[in-house]
Amino acid sequence: MTWTRTVTTDDGVRLWASRSGTGTPLVLCHGGPGLWDMFEDVAEQLGDLATSVRWDQRGCxxxxxxxxPWTTDRFVADLDAVRRHFGLRRMALLGHSWGAQLALSYALAHxxxxxxxVCVAGTGIDPDADWHPAYKANFRARLGERPERLARGQELTDRPQLTEAEDRERAVLQWSAEFADRARDLEHARRTADPWFGVNTECDKALNAERKRTWGTAELxxxxRxxxxxxxxxxxxxxxxxxxAVDSLERALPRVRxxxxxxxGHLPWAEDPQGFRGAVADVL
Incomplete structure (x- = not known):
C-alpha cells in the first residue's frame, strides 16, 4: 500500500511525498534538477526489501x-525535513543522476x-568540464541515429514558446537518447514522461550553475575520503x-562497491530490473 503525504519544510514550503513497501528505510532522490520523482517502478521492485520514501523536490x-531558493544546502535541508516527517533516525539513500549528487551532499553533511x-548514474566529484563535452557529443550521436528525432527536437528547441504537449514531446525525444535498447527507447521515454508536470527550468539552471562553481574542489x-x-x-x-566521470568518486570513497x-543506459532499473534489484538488495 502507498501512503501519500505532505511534508512541510522549515521555511513553509509543502513537498509531495509517499511511502510504500516494508523493510529497510530507503529515501529516493530523483534526478533533474527541476524534474520530479520517477521512482514508482523502483519502489515496486524493492517493495519486499525496503520501505521506500519518494518525494518531489522543492518547486518541482x-x-x-x-x-x-535553489541551492544544494536548501535541498539538503528539505531532504532532512522528509526524514524527520517519516520519523527516520537513519535511512539508506538512493539518488539518481542529479539526485546522486544531492544524496552524496546529504551524506557528507549528516x-x-x-x-x-546508492549513487545511480551519477557524474562523480570532478569538475563538469572533465565529462560534459563528451556527454553532449554522445547525446547528439545517439539522437542522430534517428535523424527525424534530432530534427524535430531542434525545431522544438528553437521555438520561443511551446505548448504543454510540445514541451513534453521535446523531453520525450531528448530522453529517448538515455536508453540502450534502441527498439524500445521511445517507449521507455514516454513512460518516464507520464505523468507530465513540466520542467522547472529556473531550478535546473540555478543548481547546474552552482555545481559548476562548487564541484570538483580539493575540499570535496x-x-x-x-x-x-x-x-x-x-x-x-x-x-x-x-x-x-564516476571514477573520481570511486577513488575517493573508502567503502565503495x-x-x-x-x-x-541512464535509467538502469527500466532496462535491467533484475540486475538493478540484485545490486541494491546487496546494499540493503
Missing amino acids: GRSQRCAG PERVSAL HAAC ELDLPVLILDGAHDIRPRS RVVLPDA
Whole structure:
C-alpha cells in the first residue's frame, strides 16, 4: 500500500511525498534538477526489501511551486525535513543522476543519519568540464541515429514558446537518447514522461550553475575520503554520460562497491530490473 503525504519544510514550503513497501528505510532522490520523482517502478521492485520514501523536490512536480531558493544546502535541508516527517533516525539513500549528487551532499553533511548510500548514474566529484563535452557529443550521436528525432527536437528547441504537449514531446525525444535498447527507447521515454508536470527550468539552471562553481574542489575530494559509509555506485554501461566521470568518486570513497549493468543506459532499473534489484538488495 502507498501512503501519500505532505511534508512541510522549515521555511513553509509543502513537498509531495509517499511511502510504500516494508523493510529497510530507503529515501529516493530523483534526478533533474527541476524534474520530479520517477521512482514508482523502483519502489515496486524493492517493495519486499525496503520501505521506500519518494518525494518531489522543492518547486518541482507535485510539490508546491515556489521561488526557491535553489541551492544544494536548501535541498539538503528539505531532504532532512522528509526524514524527520517519516520519523527516520537513519535511512539508506538512493539518488539518481542529479539526485546522486544531492544524496552524496546529504551524506557528507549528516553521515550519522545515513546507513548506506546508492549513487545511480551519477557524474562523480570532478569538475563538469572533465565529462560534459563528451556527454553532449554522445547525446547528439545517439539522437542522430534517428535523424527525424534530432530534427524535430531542434525545431522544438528553437521555438520561443511551446505548448504543454510540445514541451513534453521535446523531453520525450531528448530522453529517448538515455536508453540502450534502441527498439524500445521511445517507449521507455514516454513512460518516464507520464505523468507530465513540466520542467522547472529556473531550478535546473540555478543548481547546474552552482555545481559548476562548487564541484570538483580539493575540499570535496577530502570530505569523500572521510565518508565512513557503505556506498554502491550503480551504472548502466550505455549511459551517454561517460562512466569515467564516476571514477573520481570511486577513488575517493573508502567503502565503495561498483556495479555496471552491461545492457542498460541512464535509467538502469527500466532496462535491467533484475540486475538493478540484485545490486541494491546487496546494499540493503
